[in-house]
Amino acid sequence: MLNLIDLRGRTPSTSELRRALPRGGMDVASVVPTVTPIIQDVKNGGAAAALDYGEKFDSVRPESVRVPDEVIEQCVEELDADLRSALEEAIARIRAVHADQKPSEHTTELASGARVTEVFLPVERVGLYVPGGKAVYPSSVLMNAIPAQEAGAGALVVCSPPQAEHGGWPHPTILAACAMLGVDEVWAVGGAQAVALMAYGDDSGDAGELLEPVDMVTGPGNVFVAAAKRVVNGIVGIDAEAGPSEIAVLADDSADPTLVAVDLISQAEHDENAASVLITDSPELAEAVDKEIGTRAATTLNADRAATALGGQQSGIVLVDDLEAGIAVADAYAAEHLEIHTRNAADVARRITHAGAIFVGPFSPVPLGDYIAGSNHVLPTSGTARFTPGLSTHTFLRPVNIIEYDENALAEVGPHIITLATDEQLPAHGEAIKARTERADGAAAHEEIGEEN
Structure with missing residues (x-):
């Protein structure tokens, strides 16, 4: 089912690997001309323009941009008990990890009377985009809001598309997650128009609301959201242009083919453009994993989506000569998520230099990180893990x-x-220094003359 790339018998260069390895991604540049007029219209027309676009694209127009407090509170009150418990556990673990990430102020003494202190100031107002398309992602609320809160951000705005089936408001689970985190400013706007409205705000009063612009926009989204973030970058800060989800599994003949297969399928169900890649020096494992995928992918709920992703050019099996070659391939690929299914997996993980997040051993699958490991699931894609970190308190x-x-x-x-x-x-520049040192020298000389007299 998966494409096969056989690199055995040679040592490809980094340049060759970048050309040979399966790679998905989004052509964000091609969409920029489409979203630029939308952003300009929202810049000029504010909330009314954003609602117009929402009505055009989502076939729904909420009563207001800002979701009323009573609507948000009702959603958390009606939340399923098991789901609430799961969210509470995830919140606790994510908060613990991100609280520990906050660096401390420190001072470097270079000489007597010469010191430089580094302090860490939070972004004051943060806009968080939460998708609302093919699935509901309360986990995205947690992964974006908690790091911002732990950094000390003064205010958070969550933007999520309006849903016709939910009275024109974002999905109730999204709103419930916001309430559980104490985020009370939620805007029922999606797509490029949401990014534009967060960047420019609206103080005209035409829509009956005062919507303060933000200083930074983070969060995942489709290619139109990514393109919009590119356009407004500089007006506001952005985290990254997140592409489709991707997983790479580095495995040897000790790996369990069933576990490898289900993990590859788990990311393939995200999106037709998601990438699932197995890197191994074991032809027998490769064959067994491919067979398992052929059987299991057809029975999953999102079978059509997963099959498209797994059969696409962005997914495949890469055969290598040995573990050393596998590590080199994994580093060249720089996966968003990298699982290690080898002997001495913890040692192998420490040798990886390029990955968004590394999952060690058979009991640390990517879905653990997607929800409740405590780490962040907003990670660099399309090979950008070579130079870009995932979302964190540092962001x-x-x-x-x-x-x-x-x-x-x-x-x-x-x-x-x-x-x-x-x-x-x-x-x-030199004169600015001389003006001070000469004055000091003069004062010192004057003091010496006074002492002599």
């Missing part, structure tokens, strides 16, 4: 340096500054 913090030198400390390095400024032909 919502801005390191700021506080520089404090006294007179003597500045005088000590002043000549070096003047030398560097002269070399760069920026004499005014």
Whole structure:
């Protein structure tokens, strides 16, 4: 069922691997011309324009952009008890991990009277996008809101598409998750128009609401949401342009083919463009996994979606000579999710340098991280894990340096500054230093004369 890429018998370069390995992704650039007019219309027309687009694309127009408090509270009151319990456990674990991620202020003493302090200031107002298309994703509320809260963000706005079957409001489970986290500002807007409204806000009063713009937009979405984030980047900060979900499994002949197969299928059911890749030095395991997938993928609830993803060019089995070659391939692929099913899996995991998140051994599957491991499931896709981290508390913090030198400390390095400024032909920089050091020298000389008299 899966495409086969046989790399045995040779040592491909990184360049060759980038061309040979299966890869999905989204052509965000091709959609930018489509979303740019939408963003411009919302920039000029505010909430009314956003609601117009929602009516056009989602066939529903909510009574207001902001979901009333009583609607949100009703959703949490009516939440299924088992689902509420599961969300509470997930919230506790995610909060514990992300609370520990917050760095501490620290000061570096460079010399007497010369110090630099680094402080971490939170993004003040954060906009979180939560999809509402093929599935309901309360986990996305948790994964985006909790890190922002642990960073100390002053205010959070959640945007999620209106649902005709739910009175024009976002899905009740989304609203319940918001209530459980104390997020009371939820906008019933989806798609590119939601990203635009978060970026520009609306203070015209035309829609009867004051909608303050945010400073940063995070969260997953389809290609139109990703393109909209690209367009508004710079007006607001963004996390990343998340592509379709992807999983790679690095396995040897000790792996259980059933567990590998069900994990590959689990990510394939996300989206027709999702990528599922097995990297192994065992032809026997490859054959067994492919057979299991052929049997199991047909019986899953989202069988058609999974079959399309598993049979696409973005998915496949990569055969390598040995574990060393497998590690090299895994690093070149830089998967969003990488599972390690090998002997000494923990040691192998420590040798991986490129992955969004690494799942060690047979009892740490990707769905654990999707919901309740405590780690974040908003991760870099399409190979960007080589240079981009996943969402975390750090995402919502801005390191700021506080520089404090006294007179003597500045005088000590002043000549070096003047030398560097002269070399760069920026004499005014040097003059700014001389104005201080010469004044200090003059004051010192005057003090010496006074003492002599």
